[in-house]
Amino acid sequence: MTKLICIVCPKGCHLEVDDNLNVTGNSCKRGEVYGKNEVTNPTRTITSTVILKNSCYTRLPVKTSLPVPKSMIFDVMAEINKIEVSAPVSCGDILLKNVLSTGSDIVACKSIK
Amino acid sequence: MEKNYEALYDIVVIGGGSAGLAAAISSYDSGIKNVLLLEKEAYLGGILNQCVHNGFGLHTFKEELTGPEYAERFIDELKKRDIEVRLEATVLEITKDKEIEYSDTLGYHKIKAKAIICACGCSERTRGQIRTPGDRCSGVMTAGLAQRYLNVEGYLVGKKVFILGSGDIGLIMARRMTLEGAKVLGVAELMPYSNGLNRNIVQCLNDFNIPLYLSHTVKRIIGKNRLEKIVICEVDDKLNFVPRTDKEFEVDTLLLSVGLIPYNPLLEKIGVAMHPKTRGPLVDSDYQTSIPGIFACGNGLHVHDLVDFVTNESKKVGECAAKYVLENGFDASKVLTVTPLNGIGYILPGKVYLKDEGTIKFNFRVNKPFKDVSIIAKLNGEEIKRTKKPYLLPAEMVEYILDMKLLKEGELTLEVSND
Known part of the structure; x- marks a missing residue:
């Protein structure tokens, strides 16, 4: 039995996951998925910024399009920190595809003209 | 009398963050076509621009967005409407008559509004x-x-x-x-x-x-x-x-x-009554401050946990301000005052203008953590509603909805009871 606090939304439900991966204490379907993943393969969405050229702004906010394995957070950060983007850029643009073969892309979170 | 201002607007929104954007959009959608939004920075979106983490928008968009993404959705919506926006515009002073002095890159301006919505956010302790x-x-x-x-x-x-x-x-x-x-x-x-x-x-x-x-x-x-x-x-x-x-x-x-403290020097200067707990202005159920026609929303009113709550509240405030302009004020004939008792730090609004139907949404915070308790609402001393809560935390604002039909003039109290 593992006790967790759900991080899917700000509500923060108190979850219990038993040895057969049955989740209780969740108040939505997403909490159940989180509970199962957290004890088998915990993942996190990473958000950060990258260097932005050709704009009055110097940083562009970015995120991983999908959560990546928790154990790879710092490796993914190292890849994010290599990215340089030149304006114009649109929110949702893919800046780096399939980062470290995680299946997740690094995407822009803001449109800059 | 000679007019001594540049322009007259129906509604002027001060602040272009999450609260101001939602309030301006909803004012416009409620039938006000003469809306001006003033923002002190060179860009809209306010503090969302620096909140690059995710978790925004789960209530509003049913997906998890970063701060800049959440802001962009509202900026895009604003731009679809004929809402005037002035950037790098710092409001210097407002008056009880709803004159507004501001400065921008072009210099000093004086304008007048029928209603003002203050969406100035908060500052850090x-x-x-x-x-x-x-x-x-x-x-x-x-x-x-x-x-x-x-x-x-x-x-x-x-x-x-x-x-x-x-x-x-x-x-x-x-x-x-x-x-x-x-x-x-x-x-x-x-x-x-x-x-x-x-x-x-x-x-x-x-x-x-x-x-x-x-x-x-x-x-x-x-x-x-x-x-x-x-x-x-x-x-x-x-x-x-x-x-x-x-x-x-x-x-x-x-x-x-x-801690965060609502930032309201403009309102304090003209003597708007302030709430001792929230440090924002006192408002009634139409989000009007003690000065008629001046409204407040967002973290400038009270500090919220989630931007989604700011958006919801500000949307409502835009509608109220529009109603004030279109109907020349509110029906304030039946008043209910609202008082926090045992366990409750503050309740918003503190004053309700009763209507015959609909619901009224209160926001409150408890002043310490509680487990397995009930929230009891009493009208003039008589219990009208009891709600069980498995837990209550000071960090989590509670939304509490009452049917107008349950209410009548007098005093409403809310308290936490250990059953």
Whole structure:
């Protein structure tokens, strides 16, 4: 039995996951998925910024399009920190595809003209 | 009488962050076609621009967005409408007659509005306001300022960091600075419980093995030019230092995440009645302040946990302001006052203008954590509603809805009961 606090939304439900991966204490379907993943393969969405050229702004906010394995957070950060983007850029643009073969892309979170 | 202002607007919204954007859009959609939005920065979106973490929009869009993405959705909506926007426009003064003086890159302006919506946000509590003793060295700053330096300007403010206060911005910055290569040695919280959301304790501290010291505070700040060392110590239930519990940390940066205070110098200057607990203006059920036609919303009214709540509230405020302009005021014939009792810190609104139908939504915060309790609503001393709650936390604002049909003139009280 593992006790967790759900991080899917700000509500923060108190979850219990038993040895057969049955989740209780969740108040939505997403909490159940989180509970199962957290004890088998915990993942996190990473958000950060990258260097932005050709704009009055110097940083562009970015995120991983999908959560990546928790154990790879710092490796993914190292890849994010290599990215340089030149304006114009649109929110949702893919800046780096399939980062470290995680299946997740690094995407822009803001449109800059 | 000669008019001494440049232009007359139906509604002027002060502040182009999450609250101002939602209020301007909903004013327009409620039939007001003469709306002006004033924003002091060179861009819209306010503080969302520096909140690059995700978790925004779960209520509003049913998906998890980062701050800049959430802002962009509203900026795009605003631009679809014929709403006038002035950027780099700092409001200097407003008057009871709803004249507004502001300055922008073109100079000084004086305009007039039929209604004003103040959406000016909040400011962070500083070292001076919590009276932390010690040296006046550099390296001590609020968490939100460090967030702006890092996420907007691209500067990491330190390499070895300690955080005082477990507010959400502090927790978010603990993770953010760790990701960028800084070492965060710990977070100290004066109270015996965290002031941040549970999910942030998990994903910002536990994920990175950052210790949280509950019932601890910073006792001394040591550093000649730059911060060199801090001393934290335990506090007892009366918040006094406990002897021989000192712990030293060698750090170059101390971030403060010790509370947010609604920022309202414009309203205070003209004598708007303020709420002693929220530090924002007192408002009625139409979100009108003590001066008719001046409204408030967002973190300038009271500090919210989630931007989604700010959006919802501000949308409502835009509708109320539009109604005020279109109908020349409100029906204020039947009044109900609202008072927080046992366990409840504050309730908003504090005054309700009763209507024959519909519902009224209250927001309140408890003043300490509770488990397995009931919230009891009493009208003129008689119980009208009892709601069970498995837990209540000061960090989590409660939405509480009552049917207008249950209410009549007099006094409504809300309290927490242990059953």
